[in-house]
Amino acid sequence: MQYGICNLGIVPMRLEPSDTSELVSQVLYGETFKVLEKRKKWSRIRISYDKYEGWIDNKQYLEISNENYETISKSIPVLSGDLLEYVADERKGIYTIPLGATLNGCDILKHTFDGHKETDKKDKSNIIKTAFLYLNSPYLWGGKTPFGIDCSGFTQMVYRLNGYTLKRDASQQATQGDALSFIEESEPGDLAFFDNADGDIIHVGIIMEDNYIIHAHGKVRIDRLDHSGIYNVESNKHTHKLRVIKKVI
Template sequence: MKNDIERTINEACQQFADGRFHLCNIQAVSATSRRITLTGSVLDEAALTAVTDHLYSQYPHAEIDATAVTILRQPAPTLLTVNVPITDLRGGPGWASEQYSQLFNGETVEFLREDGRWAFARQMDGYLGWVYRPYLGMDKPAEATHLVCEPVGLLRQTPQADAPLVSRVLGGTAVTVSRSEGGWHCLELYGGLSGWLPDDHLRARDTLSQDTDAIRPQLVNDAKQFTGIPYLWGGRSGYGLDCSGFVQLVYRLSGITLPRDADLQMLDGRAIEPPFQPGDLLFFGESGGHRRISHVGMSLGGWQMIHASRSRNGVYENDVQAVDHLRESFVGAASYL
């Protein structure tokens, strides 16, 4: 009977199978026709309810004890904020685990549980992963006023190009400007770092254009400044980029939020057909479902595309129609404009 109950639990957990956003890890520690005792962990109350409801539908006369199941998301969540210039979001609690993505200074996550010096956390977009706990602070971040728009900004002690270096700040980081002097802005980073950056390396958030005709050329210009930056699986910064992290970052610089992964970017965008305009996203992989999408690039106009290419180990331009594997694996396109 226990095996049948485990199968019933697994059936209910299938709707939470995408581990990027869900967790449904429940087992039956004991099971009879009269009582089923569960253990394990779920992300939220909805997942636990789905499992118990499905069990009740199959075993209507059984008492179900789920008190040993841990629900990670709580009504009053603990929020933590990245206190270093950038850190990794990983698949497990250790540096050897797969890198899923990266988090910029000042980005906030919802703390779910701890394993040693690692925190299992939920990003504001729902993405789940492990973050090194010492790189997270508990204080509430200040309101960000600007976006860093240089791939890697050099933070100086004083507003001079030859001043000593304080740190580096990555393009896409939302920062607070405390004061300005002679074409320089003083940034206050979360965690205590402060320093000066030239004003042309920053973009005020309240002045970001809402005009599609202005956004398209800006996307192209922003994308091209990342040319030659190495390919990095899970990368979304000027230190290294994967394909979806690249287009997400380029759009972020225009104040537009995209999902993290290519399949979700295609799913959430508005499907379009050729001819493509600058800024449109082109997707590659196998037809037959959004999870089969394995690559994304951004059109520079028509089939000319800029992308973070694993085969070329970096951000470069290609004519899709002139490259066999791109032309043959093209699946579709989407727009966010």
């Protein structure tokens, strides 16, 4: 088995080994992974954090030893806490990194970081504060950063910055936590899931106070939440049908 670490700020993870293939997620700086299959130009990887799989360019990561992989995977995550920061290499070269980048591998990469760090679990009351860091970020299918993010990437990264683990996709996140019977039972930081006409869960957002929800739809935005679903005050209509509310924390 081979192992790798992302040594660049944001690396696209694709469905197939091609630059034109669908973006399914992103690998952020410092994230480690197992290399499941390696071809001439592409590698199929499994991210250690959420076990998500996809293809990345061989030029966009560094191989590391099993020992280094295990050391980073078992350590308490240390994440970049600012919207945009940088690390510097031994030659003072600069690598920009986004909010939520992992810093545990800086020593292995021989990089230095002097910015704000986030580590350990935080109180549930901090979830909404973190979510506001992404407000107005543009929607991007497969995105995980303030420069482009999808609905489940948004909830995953907000929870991760507070020390909690969510799976990558909305349908996967819906399997976590305990279901609530009514919106009135929820509290800020709980997750609301929404389905399509076929009953498939396709969307997720974070519940706020007073029947509001923050979610990624066109951009990270705040809308009303009722028993039917998400009500967009700008278009004066419901945009998503409520399926279930989950308490993960």
